[in-house]
Amino acid sequence: MPESPALYPKIAATDEGFLKVSDIHTLYYEQSGNLQGKPVIYLHGGPGGGVSAHDRRYFDPEVYRIILLDQRGAGKSTPTACLEDNNTWALVADIEKLREHLKIEKWVVFGGSWGSTLSLVYAQEHPDRVKALILRGIFMLRQSELKWFYEQGGASNIFPDAWDEYVKPIPENERDNFIAAYHKRLTGSDEEERIRCAKAWSTWECSTSKLYVDPAEIAKASEDIWALAFARIECHYFFNKGFFKTETHILDNVDKIRHIPATIVQGRYDVVCPATSAWELHKVWPEAKFEFMADAGHSAKELATTARLVKAADEYKTL
Numbered sequence: 001m002p003e004s005p006a007l008y009p010k011i012a013a014t015d016e017g018f019l020k021v022s023d024i025h026t027l028y029y030e031q032s033g034n035l036q037g038k039p040v041i042y043l044h045g046g047p048g049g050g051v052s053a054h055d056r057r058y059f060d061p062e063v064y065r066i067i068l069l070d071q072r073g074a075g076k077s078t079p080t081a082c083l084e085d086n087n088t089w090a091l092v093a094d095i096e097k098l099r100e101h102l103k104i105e106k107w108v109v110f111g112g113s114w115g116s117t118l119s120l121v122y123a124q125e126h127p128d129r130v131k132a133l134i135l136r137g138i139f140m141l142r143q144s145e146l147k148w149f150y151e152q153g154g155a156s157n158i159f160p161d162a163w164d165e166y167v168k169p170i171p172e173n174e175r176d177n178f179i180a181a182y183h184k185r186l187t188g189s190d191e192e193e194r195i196r197c198a199k200a201w202s203t204w205e206c207s208t209s210k211l212y213v214d215p216a217e218i219a220k221a222s223e224d225i226w227a228l229a230f231a232r233i234e235c236h237y238f239f240n241k242g243f244f245k246t247e248t249h250i251l252d253n254v255d256k257i258r259h260i261p262a263t264i265v266q267g268r269y270d271v272v273c274p275a276t277s278a279w280e281l282h283k284v285w286p287e288a289k290f291e292f293m294a295d296a297g298h299s300a301k302e303l304a305t306t307a308r309l310v311k312a313a314d315e316y317k318t319l
């Protein structure tokens with residue numbers, strides 16, 4: 001697939017570090033662009049997806065102090081794929097620890113999919129620390145969203161071929177609750193079964209993330225280390241319902257962030273996080289800019305989505 005012309009050029013990280021945030025977890029972070037510039041933090045998806053050099057390119061490096069963070073157990077953070085003491089509220093606290101460590105007062109917060117979930121929850125907990133929100137592929141971890149994508153009868157109708165591969169590791173008598181069945185195996189003691197299930201789970205998600213699926217992105221789902229982190233951490237959060245007390249937590253707390261400049265970008269044909277969630281968020285948060293991308297699925301790498309995300313970041317340069 002062609003690369004989006006909207007992206008800023010490839011740049012290297014100019015500062016990298018590891019921040020110990022608990023007895024167990026140490027987080028990888030990096031900075032690039034203008035270290036005296038306007039801070040923006042990029043919150044990756046999954047959870048468990050980790051960051052990449054590509055993620056620096058949504059932001060003008062002349063203007064932005066670009067900060068990428070691998071959340072607990074993801075990417076270069078350690079211990080890899082660790083589920084202990086790994087939950088939504090710990091991640092929110094980690095983001096604050098990193099902000100203080102980097103001596104940042106306020107920052108733009110950018111996140112897609114699970115990254116949009118975490119961005120919203122972080123902003124609702126610390127609205128005074130958020131200059132603007134740039135959100136893509138809205139995911140609020142409600143049961144209807146999880147059921148749509150991870151259980152029979154939703155996305156399985158659009159990608160029946162990929163779905164047949166996703167169900168293979170799970171015996172027939174457990175296929176009424178795939179999240180529970182995968183959770184049992186992804187947290188079990190059988191290493192071979194853990195990896196086999198991690199690859200099947202990750203391949204399902206990577207195979208459905210774009211209108212025209214990029215074989216390179218599916219190949220990533222077959223890398224043991226990445227697949228184990230992505231699948232184990234995702235399934236752990238979903239099995240625990242996002243660690244929210246109520247499943248409408250984000251919608252119920254929108255009033256805490258309605259004053260914050262924000263842009264919501266949603267792929268019309270997003271099969272992973274269908275448009276319903278973004279639309280419901282938009283209806284309770286009319287102040288946020290909202291745009292459906294007519295020719296896009298879930299991934300931020302869809303050409304129209306990338307262009308709109310870069311445009312949003314450019315618009316917030318003046319804040």
Ligand SMILES: CNCC(=O)c1nnc(C(C)(C)C)o1
Binds near residue numbers: 044047112205234
């Ligand atoms: C509900 N989880 C989807 C998510 O947050 C996500 N992050 N990256 C991905 C792909 C690797 C599949 C693009 O999905």
